[in-house]
Amino acid sequence: MTKKMSGRFGSRYGKRIRQNVLKAKAKTNTLYKCPSCSRIAIKRLASGIWKCKKCDIKYASGAYEFKL
Numbered sequence: 359m360t361k362k363m364s365g366r367f368g369s370r371y372g373k374r375i376r377q378n379v380l381k382a383k384a385k386t387n388t389l390y391k392c393p394s395c396s397r398i399a400i401k402r403l404a405s406g407i408w409k410c411k412k413c414d415i416k417y418a419s420g421a422y423e424f425k426l
């Protein structure tokens with residue numbers, strides 16, 4: 359009984375994490391608006407590093423989401 363319950367909790371916890379990873383990954387593929395040239399051209403270079411394709415400025419922001 360105890361074993362079964364902990365197993366069920368584990369799978370639920372795992373599903374939650376998988377959903378978060380999917381959400382985060384979708385955000386990394388999104389282009390964001392550049393505060394400098396106002397164009398939608400900010401792309402994720404690496405974790406926490408974002409770059410505008412138009413004016414080549416690099417920004418330090420969130421690991422999975424661009425925000426200033």
Ligand SMILES: [Zn+2]
Pocket residue numbers: 392393394395396397399410411412413414415
């Ligand atoms: Zn720009």
